[in-house]
Amino acid sequence: MSATHELHEPEEELNYLTNGKSIRSWLLTGDHKRIAILYLISTAFFFMVGGFFASLIRLELTSPTGVLLETETYNKVFTAHGVVMIFLFLIPAIPAVLGNFALPLMIGARDLAFPRLNLLSWYVYMSAGILITWAVVIGGVDTGWTFYTPLSTTYSHGPISLAILGAFLAGFSSIFTAINFIATVHKMRAPGMTWFRLPLFIWAMYGTSVVILLGTPVVAITLALVMVERWTGIGIFSPELGGDPVLFQHMFWFYSHPAVYIMILPAFGVISELIANFTRKRVFGYHFVAFSTLAISGLGFLVWGHHMFVSSQSMYEGIVFSLISFLVAVPSAIKVFNWTATIYKGNVRLQTPMIYAICFLMLFTVGGLTGLFLASMGTDVHLTATYFIVAHFHYVMVGGGVTGFLGGLHYWWPKMTGRMYPDGIARVNAILVFIGFTATFVPQFIVGFLGMPRRYHYYYFAPEFQIYHILSSLGASILAVAFFTPATYLIWSLFKGEKASANPWGAHGLEWETSSPPDSHNFHSVPIVTDEVYDFPGVEYAHPSHGHGKKPKPTEPATKEQH
Amino acid sequence: MASAHAEVEHLPVHVHTQYEDIEQQNETYIVGMWSFMVTEVMFFGALFLAYILYRWHYQPDFYLAHKQLSTLWGGINTTLLLLSSFTMVLGVHFAQLRKKNLVVANLIATCLLATGFLLIKFTQEWPAKFEHHLVPGHSFGSHPEFLAGASPRGAELFYSLYFLMTGLHAIHIIVGIIIIAILAIVWARDWKLASEDYIPTELVGLYWHFVDLVWIFLFPLFYLIPQ
Numbered sequence: 001m002s003a004t005h006e007l008h009e010p011e012e013e014l015n016y017l018t019n020g021k022s023i024r025s026w027l028l029t030g031d032h033k034r035i036a037i038l039y040l041i042s043t044a045f046f047f048m049v050g051g052f053f054a055s056l057i058r059l060e061l062t063s064p065t066g067v068l069l070e071t072e073t074y075n076k077v078f079t080a081h082g083v084v085m086i087f088l089f090l091i092p093a094i095p096a097v098l099g100n101f102a103l104p105l106m107i108g109a110r111d112l113a114f115p116r117l118n119l120l121s122w123y124v125y126m127s128a129g130i131l132i133t134w135a136v137v138i139g140g141v142d143t144g145w146t147f148y149t150p151l152s153t154t155y156s157h158g159p160i161s162l163a164i165l166g167a168f169l170a171g172f173s174s175i176f177t178a179i180n181f182i183a184t185v186h187k188m189r190a191p192g193m194t195w196f197r198l199p200l201f202i203w204a205m206y207g208t209s210v211v212i213l214l215g216t217p218v219v220a221i222t223l224a225l226v227m228v229e230r231w232t233g234i235g236i237f238s239p240e241l242g243g244d245p246v247l248f249q250h251m252f253w254f255y256s257h258p259a260v261y262i263m264i265l266p267a268f269g270v271i272s273e274l275i276a277n278f279t280r281k282r283v284f285g286y287h288f289v290a291f292s293t294l295a296i297s298g299l300g301f302l303v304w305g306h307h308m309f310v311s312s313q314s315m316y317e318g319i320v321f322s323l324i325s326f327l328v329a330v331p332s333a334i335k336v337f338n339w340t341a342t343i344y345k346g347n348v349r350l351q352t353p354m355i356y357a358i359c360f361l362m363l364f365t366v367g368g369l370t371g372l373f374l375a376s377m378g379t380d381v382h383l384t385a386t387y388f389i390v391a392h393f394h395y396v397m398v399g400g401g402v403t404g405f406l407g408g409l410h411y412w413w414p415k416m417t418g419r420m421y422p423d424g425i426a427r428v429n430a431i432l433v434f435i436g437f438t439a440t441f442v443p444q445f446i447v448g449f450l451g452m453p454r455r456y457h458y459y460y461f462a463p464e465f466q467i468y469h470i471l472s473s474l475g476a477s478i479l480a481v482a483f484f485t486p487a488t489y490l491i492w493s494l495f496k497g498e499k500a501s502a503n504p505w506g507a508h509g510l511e512w513e514t515s516s517p518p519d520s521h522n523f524h525s526v527p528i529v530t531d532e533v534y535d536f537p538g539v540e541y542a543h544p545s546h547g548h549g550k551k552p553k554p555t556e557p558a559t560k561e562q563h
Numbered sequence: 564m565a566s567a568h569a570e571v572e573h574l575p576v577h578v579h580t581q582y583e584d585i586e587q588q589n590e591t592y593i594v595g596m597w598s599f600m601v602t603e604v605m606f607f608g609a610l611f612l613a614y615i616l617y618r619w620h621y622q623p624d625f626y627l628a629h630k631q632l633s634t635l636w637g638g639i640n641t642t643l644l645l646l647s648s649f650t651m652v653l654g655v656h657f658a659q660l661r662k663k664n665l666v667v668a669n670l671i672a673t674c675l676l677a678t679g680f681l682l683i684k685f686t687q688e689w690p691a692k693f694e695h696h697l698v699p700g701h702s703f704g705s706h707p708e709f710l711a712g713a714s715p716r717g718a719e720l721f722y723s724l725y726f727l728m729t730g731l732h733a734i735h736i737i738v739g740i741i742i743i744a745i746l747a748i749v750w751a752r753d754w755k756l757a758s759e760d761y762i763p764t765e766l767v768g769l770y771w772h773f774v775d776l777v778w779i780f781l782f783p784l785f786y787l788i789p790q
Contacts, residue, residue: 104581109581110580110581111580111581112581113581113591113594113595114595115579115581117595175602178598179595179598179599179602180595182594182595182598183591183592183594183595183598184591186591186594187587187590187591187594188581188582188587188591213598213601213602213605214601214602214605215605216602216605217602217603217604217605217606217608217609218605218606218608218609220606221606221607221609221610221731222609225727228727232700233699233700233701234698234699234700234723234726234727235699235723236613236617236720236723236724236727241699241716241719241720241723242617242621242716242717242719242720243617243720243723244616247613247616251609251612251613254609521580526583
């Protein structure tokens with residue numbers, strides 16, 4: 001490839017953001033970094049849409065009789081919240097934004113294996129987003145994000161097929177990303193980048209891709225069957241046709257439980273990077289953390305029945321699913337213990353990403369442990385369809401997934417944009433996320449345990465629940481501010497932020513050896529890996545010989561946080 | 564990526580910029596294609612799961628209902644698909660030997676055999692079901708003589724699964740015909756896109772064999788149910 005490099009010599013000053021400024025050069029790009037930016041903008045947009053619906057829900061619940069919404073409208077609002085947040089934000093957020101950006105850089109590749117497929121994945125994602133938005137605008141869907149039959153096939157009258165088609169397409173968009181990641185990780189690692197030198201983020205991306213590859217097609221065909229049943233009357237779920245609606249639930253949860261791991265495994269990967277780099281220690285038990293990722297990917301496929309303990313599943317089935325659900329807590333616990341052990345006696349630097357990582361540890365631990373309440377059949381019967389479940393999965397998906405996303409976004413932001421964000425305000429904001437989140441969802445645990453059902457927009461039968469709902473709504477207001485603030489200061493930093501050096505954190509991964517932001521081909525020459533990624537003692541910070549040799553930079557790093 | 568790096572044309576085979584060499588590119592393509600095959604297996608797999616479940620529930624009805632399917636046409640269709648797999652293998656083989664005309668001939672033969680399969684399905688098999696009111700819906704089973712004593716519930720599920728699974732398979736066949744026809748044109752015109760190496764042909768072949776393999780399962784599951 002030396003021939004191509006010579007041709008690019010004159011453009012060396014250009015980085016991937018400045019190499020081509022037309023809209024067309026963005027919309028038809030094959031560059032994984034640009035596609036990551038496209039995904040970042042679009043997922044952030046849909047996060048705000050989903051957040052809007054969340055605030056409607058919290059507003060409605062401040063009064064025992066409801067404030068604003070009709071019953072029908074409330075159903076549509078929480079459905080829109082769920083569908084948008086899950087299919088359009090949580091599932092693509094970390095893989096398609098941070099993974100797309102960092103994965104080729106971290107393994108020393110010039111791009112993902114299939115750049116055009118990658119671009120197609122963004123277009124398919126956007127079509128999904130447009131369809132789902134359209135479905136919400138022209139009347140809304142009131143089935144819940146789970147689209148349970150026979151409600152979705154027979155009784156509900158709304159643009160359900162549109163929403164389902166949107167979810168179907170979103171699934172294919174993530175399948176394309178997963179195929180890309182698997183082929184890239186298998187075949188395009190730089191020389192010397194063995195499997196056990198891979199950053200744990202790459203292991204997480206790999207595990208996630210396996211889950212997407214095996215799970216998503218199942219939900220795709222399941223949702224397609226619902227569409228066909230609505231359109232043609234040919235279906236296998238309708239009891240009127242002799243079908244079994246519970247089969248839908250089995251096929252749906254066969255994907256949708258692993259989908260929880262699609263949302264949380266990438267966050268695990270981010271947290272491994274953050275904790276290693278901000279404690280300047282090798283991740284304790286690297287192999288265990290790597291293999292626990294694969295264990296979660298595998299075991300995650302065997303636990304879907306715990307969503308159906310009260311759905312006419314036999315008791316014996318329930319016992320097996322319950323036991324395996326306990327088992328899947330083991331690899332998750334391995335990760336949490338290993339991260340904690342990594343922090344122990346580490347050289348901890350409490351910069352923004354690390355604060356998010358610590359938030360993650362605390363919130364995810366609560367989310368994981370309350371999962372055990374729901375995995376045991378006895379307590380689950382009491383807690384099913386209450387706010388306890390709502391709080392539990394928000395602890396895992398928001399407390400885990402979104403804090404992981406925010407931590408990773410702050411961590412790679414200098415690399416993505418070449419700018420530092422204001423660290424002080426970002427740190428305060430990270431703590432605000434924790435406070436707002438806890439204030440929102442701890443009351444929900446309590447009120448759920450006391451019996452507040454989910455998906456109700458009133459509770460006049462138990463006005464004593466109001467105090468919990470008001471606390472929760474207050475917390476949600478804090479959380480809304482804390483989620484909106486990063487959008488403002490990150491955009492501000494694009495224009496006014498301090499210029500970032502190639503390696504502002506003093507990290508050791510390959511992505512920090514190229515310039516910030518990287519040029520279109522990531523590396524000027526293929527990096528050769530000779531040591532482990534978390535091998536910190538030998539790191540020289542912002543080494544001028546790394547990345548662009550032609551532009552000697554002062555060895556003084558850009559931020560004041562450096563040693 | 565291809566357009567930006569037209570300068571590597573002196574290489575015998577086009578290597579995209581993200582790859583080191585042709586071996587890496589080919590191996591990556593193959594891994595990518597097999598990953599896609601995995602998703603296809605799971606895509607059909609969910610329907611096979613539903614089939615297993617309902618056949619377990621309604622085995623006698625499935626047996627009675629399946630008598631309405633024509634084993635003769637089904638058998639002919641199986642033969643056509645097996646032959647098309649054979650011509651596809653020959654196509655890949657001659658692509659490796661870079662014998663352009665033979666590749667094109669075999670790809671066209673594959674297309675023709677697949678089209679024959681669809682013709683039989685859409686002119687001989689499915690219309691008969693419509694005539695006999697065996698298509699699930701309001702008029703299903705309004706001519707009970709064609710149910711051959713099967714309970715309408717079980718028979719309707721059988722035909723639901725029949726149309727869903729063979730329909731999904733037929734969509735795959737149509738996609739396959741389009742892809743193979745494009746590939747044949749690419750070879751005939753000597754476009755650099757895919758004819759400078761055999762790997763694109765092999766990948767299309769992989770897809771085609773998968774589609775055939777699905778039929779190899781569908782045929783006995785629907786046409787050859789034992790009592």
